[in-house]
Amino acid sequence: TTRITIAAGETQGGWIVSPLRISPLHDPAQPVVAEAGVDGKSLRVRLLGSDPETRVSVVGRRYRFANWDPGSGLEVFQPERPRPWTTGYRMCSYRTGERLSDETRYILDRRAARVFPGSMLPRPGRLIYRWSEEDADQVSYETDSGSGGESSRGDGTFGTVSEEASDKRDHDKRTSTPEACDFLAFPAAIRFDLKPAADGTLEIPMEHFEGCQFLEVIASAPFASDTKVVALPASDTPRRDRRIARPFDPKSHHVATRAAAVLEKGAPATIENLLDADWRAFTTLADVHQFLYGQTADERMRDFVFLTEWPDLTEERKLELLETHHCHELHLFLARKDPEFFERHVKPFLAAKPEPTFLDDYLLGRDLAPYLRPFAWSRLNAAEKALLARALPDSRDTIARELSLRWENESPPPEEEARLFAQVLRGSDLSLTDTLGMARRELRQQ
Incomplete structure (x- = not known):
């Protein structure tokens, strides 16, 4: 789904300025994964709207979970994107019976203080002098948070970032899931930072995605990205043998012990179980x-x-x-x-x-x-x-x-x-x- 925003206003320096909204003139073109499929022994991808900075990443996995997202790690470095702003105002209000915060009261007292000619050194006060290192190590100072000087939500807004600018998903903040796939014989396969051809096509050998059931093709540019999932033909799940390679003899007793010995020069030392024992020798x-x-x-x-x-x-x-x-x-x-x-x-x-x-x-x-x-x-x-x-x-x-x-x-x-x-x-x-x-x-x- 592509959102199209139509705004009326005057064009000034790449911005559309109106009485209620300031928006960027246009967003740069974003790449789109038009086609992605398996053709024989290769994965063929065709992009629309690609440029020299467009990169393609392919993630192959056996299973797909809702919270398994590659995140922004496979996206091209994104510069600061122009964001629309909603104009507004901050209303003046006369309030009684409310206590001002320490910071607001300090600012008002400084503004109302009488100015005398002379030295420009800071005036004595708790909020002016620096805290010494001893006080900072022993005492934690906190300012009193009052309710005065703060405008309510309904009094108007000023310079608010539009909600449209915050619609981008933050993949890195998603919590990890407890699903474990350590029984699979092959881990997830990743091919990243692939550069498509001038016509937007890309071909990747399928031998890199052995044991995968689906492929996630991610085309990313500095300002946008597009994803397309390609399902692969059904196949048997390759499993890894998780049984103990050298099991203990169930008819005998086994106890873990720790020991340290100091050997004279030329004295022998014998380690009975070389495969399962851990040892370290200080020889020099x-x-x-x-x-x-x-x-x-x-x-x-x-x-x-x-x-x-x-x-x-x-x-x-x-x-x-x-x-x-x-x-x-x-x-x-x-x-x-x-x-x-x-x-x-x-x-x-x-x-x-x-x-x-x-x-x-x-x-x-x-x-x-x-x-x-x-x-x-x-x-x-x-x-x-x-x-x-x-x-x-x-x-x-x-x-x-x-x-x-x-x-x-x-x-x-x-x-x-x-x-x-x-x-x-x-x-x-x-x-x-x-x-x-x-x-x-x-x-x-x-």
């Missing part, structure tokens, strides 16, 4: 650094990325990084991974400290028994207590018991622990360097 320091940086999102972790390539650095570069990133964590890493460099450059620095900390005394091999006293013990964190247990074999059981009790009291709830465990497993799904992860994907594909 780069894997550990990537995981910790992804979990914490702390930019300080990025500063220590050089540790992943420490053996390949020159002596001069190592000294530059040591001077820039002096910290207990780096000292402990060098003592374990590069003891020669630690003995030459780090150990003299730690020995010259006037007030050494626990980690300094630990790395220098000093007596750590004083740290078992209550005050010194209370100042140690969990990592330092674990190092103290390794340094004092006689107190290892006592320290391990204290750490175990602390973990039982402060451990995350089971739901949080399961979420963190799942994040560790899913952290390398898109990785191209995790050899074990790629081997797992290859086994599942087989």
Whole structure:
């Protein structure tokens, strides 16, 4: 259906101006899908009123529902379209017994205020001064909405957009429907942004629409669009097998478990169910650094990325990084991974400290028994207590018991622990360097 509007008035700058209405002189020509049908192995489309900016999109589906609309995503970018306006007026009214809103009262007070010569700075007032950031964070200010100063619907209109301009459907605001078609073997097929020939014809191979029952041809231009539905011959519905490819044995019991293990160098690890199990191995320091940086999102972790390539650095570069990133964590890493460099450059620095900390005394091999006293013990964190247990074999059981009790009291709830465990497993799904992860994907594909 095409709506034709006839308006009388004077033509001024592409507009028809009348006492009651201002309308655009004419709308640009819109494309029309004159013919659309299947001819052999091709879909033939013929358009009327097409121009170089006209584009054609074809959507093929098995079923059609009322709320399944492609929306404006398949339409050409639309510039601002001239809209008709209805002229009008705003009546003056004298009202008593009504309270003005804060904004209206402020405007009237400013207009009626006496003007004095002098400075043009803003006058003091709550609505003039800016709100400070502290107030904006703590308090939400709302103006009082009065009823005065507002014209009623029956008092007249002024500059109202015509309802004709708002007739265009907004496809994107439609709510989604719960219909699911995941049992179909082929999804919906879409061919978009197709340019018709100069005579408005277009030919599309039907091999792109396998398993479809109907085609929706959409011809769109910058200001209008037209749609035509083409029904295809009836055919059997291609279904997808949704049964479990590798079902569990109903005669045996299956329980999902989680486990983590720390392996020594050269120690073997066995995974019994390779196809259904999820695992992740941290085999290099780069894997550990990537995981910790992804979990914490702390930019300080990025500063220590050089540790992943420490053996390949020159002596001069190592000294530059040591001077820039002096910290207990780096000292402990060098003592374990590069003891020669630690003995030459780090150990003299730690020995010259006037007030050494626990980690300094630990790395220098000093007596750590004083740290078992209550005050010194209370100042140690969990990592330092674990190092103290390794340094004092006689107190290892006592320290391990204290750490175990602390973990039982402060451990995350089971739901949080399961979420963190799942994040560790899913952290390398898109990785191209995790050899074990790629081997797992290859086994599942087989």
